[in-house]
Amino acid sequence: MPLARLSDQHMSAQESRRRERSQPDGLSKDTIFSMLSNQRRRYVLYHLGRTRETVSLRDLAERIAAWENDVPISELNYKQRKRVYTSLHQTHLPKLDEADIVDYDRDRGTITLADRAAELDGYLEVVGEHDLPWCDFYLGLSAVALIALLATWLNLFPFSLLPNLVLAGVIVVLFAVAAGANSYLARRNRIGGSNAPLAGPDED
Incomplete structure (x- = not known):
């Protein structure tokens, strides 16, 4: 089968899945607080909100690992990268994707901020490590x-x-x-x- 047709079918399946799980009433407060209760998920939303474009799982994991270990990306070791990569892939991104807060394409390893992320605006304000609350x-x-x-x-x-x-x-x-x-x-x-x-x- 031509690659173009496979790509179209893949995109169609992704769009169909998002429509099926769509919640017209919006995110519940329990869902919002559950999504924001974990620091790594907050880091995901921060990075996606800042870049405003599709990012790869590898780049996202490296950025978050660098923040968590307070080191430049170039100084991360394999274990630090792998720990964050695995938790994002297996746990955090699927949760955010299921809530339609991000679009996580497992096959391509890409993540994009979804429309429903805007519903978190009133609940999330990230304070920097050296900022005064x-x-x-x-x-x-x-x-x-x-x-x-x-x-x-x-x-x-x-x-x-x-x-x-x-x-x-x-x-x-x-x-x-x-x-x-x-x-x-x-x-x-x-x-x-x-x-x-x-x-x-x-x-x-």
Whole structure:
């Protein structure tokens, strides 16, 4: 049989399988949290969302192994590569494919982000290893505001020179700016976003 016909039949079978498993009501929350509960699956979605193109299983496994071992890809050993490759092939990619979050072609060893990955946008925000979590930032900002208010109440210099209304305004502006930055980065960092890539593991 000609290779072109085999290829067409293969693509048709893949498309048919995706239609059959389609869930018109969308992903359930249990499915979403189950998919995102594993770090390797989150790494898969991060990498696919960043590249926005089809990737090979080998390249994906190497990238994730490098992140997990905190080494450049060139310094990975066979065992590190094989461990991630096997777990992706046997467990994680089939799960994501079954949920229609990625399209995993086992025969060709390729992975593509599927349409349903967009349903994870509101649930997934990856924070880099060296990034400060926003909850800690707001906690620190609240502590600074509390110290400023206490210093003003104790009439300490230079806070004693500021009218109470001005100090309150400064605090409100600081929180508003921080909230605006948080909201912007959250939208930008969503899987499949069209702007800058997700804040994720440091590059080599």
